[in-house]
Amino acid sequence: MLRITELKLPLDHPEDQLKTAILERLGLSAEELIAYTIFRQGYDARKRNAILLVYTVDVETKNEQAILKRLQNDPHISATPDTTYRIVTQAPKNLAQRPVIIGTGPCGLFAGLILAQMGFKPIILERGKEVRERTKDTFGLWRKSRFNPESNVQFGEGGAGTFSDGKLHTQIKDPNHYGRKVLTELVKAGAPAEILHVSKPHIGTFRLVGVVEQIRETIESLGGEIRFQNRVDDILIDNGQVRGVVLAGGETINTHHVLLAVGHSARDTFKMLYDRGVYIEAKPFSIGFRIEHPQSLIDSCRFGGNAGHPLLGAADYKLVHHCKNGRSVYSFCMCPGGTVVAATSEAGHVVTNGMSQYSRNERNANSGIVVGITADDYPGHPLAGIDFQRRLEAGAFKLGGETYEAPGQLVGDFLAKRPSTQLGTVQPSYAPGVHLCDLSSALPDYAIAAIREAIPAFDKKIKGFAMHDAVLTGVETRTSSPIRIKRNDHFQSLNTKGLYPAGEGAGYAGGILSAAVDGIKVAEALALDMIRSIA
Template identity: 45%
Template sequence: MIQIQQLKMKIPHSEEELKEKVVKILRIPPKDLLSLTIKRRSLDARKKPELRYVYTVEAEVRREEEVTFRKEQKAQISFLDPSPGYQLPKSGDAPMKSRPVIAGSGPAGLFCGYLLAQQGYRPIILERGEDVDARIKTVDLFWETGKLDRESNVQFGEGGAGTFSDGKLNTSVKDKSGRGRNVLEIFTGHGAPKEILYDNKPHIGTDVLSHVVKQMRQKILSWGGEVWFSAKLTGIRTEKTWQEGRTSPVLTAVEIQHTKTGKQEMLETDTLVLAVGHSARDTFEMLQEEGIVMEAKSFAVGVRVEHPQNLIDHAQYGREAGDYLPAADYKLTAQTEKGRGVYTFCMCPGGYVVNASSEENRLAVNGMSYHKRDGQNANSAVIVTVSPKDFGEESNPLAGMAFQRKLEERAFALAEGKIPVQRFEDFCNNHSSEEGGHFLPQTKGQYRWRNVREIFPKELAEALEEGIRRFDKKLPGFAEKDAVLSAVESRTSSPVRIPRDVDLQSSTRGIYPCGEGAGFAGGIMSAAMDGMKVAEAIIKNKAPAGERP
C-alpha cells in the first residue's frame, strides 16, 4: 500500500481528477492503480479566497515494488504495511451470572451495547426516554408549546444528548487502538455518509444521526440484545462480599421504573454499565444515596452566540461558501486579564440554538444543525471554565450540579420559560434588548428579548464580554453589536466524575461508569469510544451469559 500525503486539489474537482493526480505523482499507467482510498481530507484556507482540499490517500497499485519516486517526494510518499485495524479482546473465563445491563442509549451506552451484543453477551439497554421517532415528536411539541417531558427531551431518549445535535464527529482523543475509526465505520455501516471516514472535521447532522441510531438498535436486537424504552434505572442492590482481603459492595440487581406506567421492577444482574450522560441529575442523586463514590469536577458555562453564517464564511474563506464549500466554522480561545480561560465550543455552522432543557422551571440552551448545515446563522457556545471553588460547597460531589441548576432557574425565570436572548451591545451595557438588529435568532423553541447578563455572577459576565471582544481580533465581526447571545449554556460536560479502577469498575464491583456522565468523555466520538472500552473490559473479564439466538 502506498500512502500519499499533502495532495492538493482545486475546489471543486471530480474523483477522476483525483485519480489522475495520483497516477501522475506515482508515474504509473492508469490501469496499474487498483484502488484508491481517501484517508483524510482537510481544507487549506491560507491563501484566501483561493481554497484547496488537501488529501492523504492510500493507493493499491500493480507491481508496487517497481514504483519509485524522486528524493524531494520522500516526505509525501511512503510504503505502508497493512494495519490490523481494531481488535476485540478474547472473552474471559468467568461465567457472567446474568445478562449485562446498560443504563443509557447515548453514544457510550449504544456502542457498548453494540459490541456486547455482537459478541453474544445479549445486553439489556435501559433508556429512560422514548425511541427516536416518538422522541422527535415529543421534542417538537416542547419547542412549539414549552410542554416539557422530563423523561424524553433533548437530553434524554434514544441516541442520547447528541441526537439533536450538529453531529460533529471529531475528537482530540488519541486513537492508537483504532476505536475511533471503528466508531466511524459502524456509523457508515448504518447509514452515515462515507465522507465522515476521511474529513478532518466529520459531521453527520441531527437528521442523519437519528436514522443511524435506529439502524444500530435494529442490529443489536438482531444479535439478541434488548432495548427497553421509557425504562429508568432508579436504584441498585448490592451485597458485601470478601474480595482481595477486604469487604466490598458487589452489584446483585438493579431497580427499574417504567416511566410511562409507573411500574417498578428488580432485575438481577452482576454487570451494570452506567452510561447515563451529564444530565441525569436524579440518577446522580440516587447513586450518591447508594454510596457510589463520586467527585465534583470542573466544567464550563456561558452563552450561545449567533452570527449570520455569511459573516463567518467571509472571515474564514474570504468569500461566500457557495455550492462547493461547507459552511465555515471556527474555534476560538482567549485568556482574560483576570486569568479566566474563555473559549468557543460545539460550533454549529448553519445551525439553530435549541432549548435543551430537561428539568421543570430550568432552562438550558445548546446548538444543533441538519446535515446540510444550511441555516442562516452560525452559532457556538462561548464558555468559561468553572471549578469546585466557584460552586460554594467544595466538599459536596454534587455542588457543580447545584450551581448549574441555579443558573438554569435564573434563565427560566428571566424569559418565563422561553429562551432569553440579547444583542451583544446590550449585554455590554447591561440592559435588556427590545428587539433584534440586522438579523434574528434562529432557534428551536420560542425566545424573548431580555437582559441575559443578569443570569451570571458578575465575574463570569465580565469574562464572557471580554472573551467575545478578544475573539473579534481573530475573527473580525465576532463582537458586532447585533450578535445574538442566548443562555444558559450549562450542559457542556458532566459536573461529576465517578472514579473507576484499572478494570473500569467503580468502588461497587460490577458497576462500570462510562461515557460523559461519568466524566470519561466529552462529545459523541469520545463517548462512543469509551463505550467500546468498557465493553472490552467486560468481554475480557467474563464469558457471555447465554447462547446467541
C-alpha cells in the same frame, strides 16, 4: 498499502490531478500504480482566497516495501495501518447472567452493539422513549412549551447527541482505530458514506433518528434487549460488588455487571450513586451563552470569495481567548447553518444547546461562548457542580419570563452594559422564543467580564463577530458532566466492582464519537471480566 498524508491541491483541481500528485510524491510511473482510495479529505482555509484541499490517500502499488525504504525519511508516507475491528472475546453459550447497560446515547448504544456482536445479549435500559416518540416530546417543548421531564433533548434513545449537529470528529487518541469501527457501523445503519473520508463528518439530527433506529434493530437481531421508559432508581451493591439494578416500576434485574452510560444530565442517578457510596469527584466544566450570527457572515470571513463553494459547505470556527482575570473563554459545539435549541431536563429551568441538520442551510450560525470553571468555583461536596448548574438554569428561566422562553440580549447591548429592547437584523432561532433583557445577572460576574473581554478579541479573528445585532441566548450549562466517576485499569469503579462508568456522563468523553469509542472500550473490558469470572 501505502498512506500519503498532507497531499495538498487547489480547491478546484481537475479530477486527474490527484492521481498525478500521488505519482509525483511516490516517484512512480502510471504503470506502477494499481489503485488508490481517499481516506480523508479536508481543507486548509488559512488563505481564504487560495483554499487548498488536503488529502490522506491509501495507495496500492507494486514494490511497496522498496518504496517505503526509499522514502523512509518522508514523514508523510507510511504503511497503511490495519483499521479492521476484531472482537476481543466470545460469550459462552450458557451465560448465567446478562450484562446491563443503563442509557442509549452513543456510549450505551455502541457498548450494547459490541456486546451483542460478541454474543452477550445485553439488557439496555433507557428512562426515556424510543427516538421517534422522543422527537415528538422534544418538539412539544420547542413549539408549545410543553415539557416532559423523562423525554426531552437529554433523555431518550440516541442521547443528547441526537439533537445536535451530529458531529463525528474528535481529538482523542485512538491507537486501536475504534473511531473507524464507529463510523463504519454508522454507515451500515444508514449514515452518508462520506463520513468515512471527510475531515469533519456530521450527520444532522433528522438523519440520526433513522441511524439510531437501525442500530437498535441490529442489537435486537443479535439477541440484545432494549427497554424504554425503564428508569433505574437504584443499584444493588453488596460488600463493594454490584448485585443488580432496581427499576422505577419495582422490578429487580440481577446482574454482576452494569455499564453506566447515562449522559451528563442524569442528576438523580448521580445522587443515587453518591448516596450508595460509589466514588465520585467534581470535574471542571464550562458555562456561558449561545451566540448567533448570519451564516453568510461566517462564510465570508472564513472563505472569502470561495464562500458557497459546494466542497466547503457552511463555514465553522474554533476560537479561544485567555482573559485578564485568568479565565479562558472558547467557542463550544459550533453549529454551522443551525438553530439554538431548548435543552433542559428539569421543569422550571432553561438550558440552551445548538443543533444542525445535515444540510446546514439555516440562516444563522451558532456556537456556545463559554467560560471554563473548576470545583473551586462551587466548593462543597462532589455534586456541588450540579447545584451550581441548577441555580443558573433556574435563574435563566426567571429572566426569560418563566415560560421556557430564553433570556437574550444583542451583543452590542451586552458589551455596552445596557438591556436590549428590540431585535435587529439577526432573528434568534431558539424556540419556544427569546425574551430580551440584560444578561449580566445570568452568570457570575467573573464569567460576564470574561465574555465581554473575549467577544471583541474574537472580532479580530472573525470580522463581524462583535456585530451589534448578533444575539446572545442564555444559558449554556451542559457543556460536559460536572462529575467524574473514577475507574481503574479494568474500567470499573474504583470502589464498586462490577460497575463500569462510561461515556460523557461519567466524565470520560465529550461528543458523539468519543462517547461511542469509550462505550466500545468499556464493553470490551466488561466482556473480558465476565469471561474471567466464569473461568
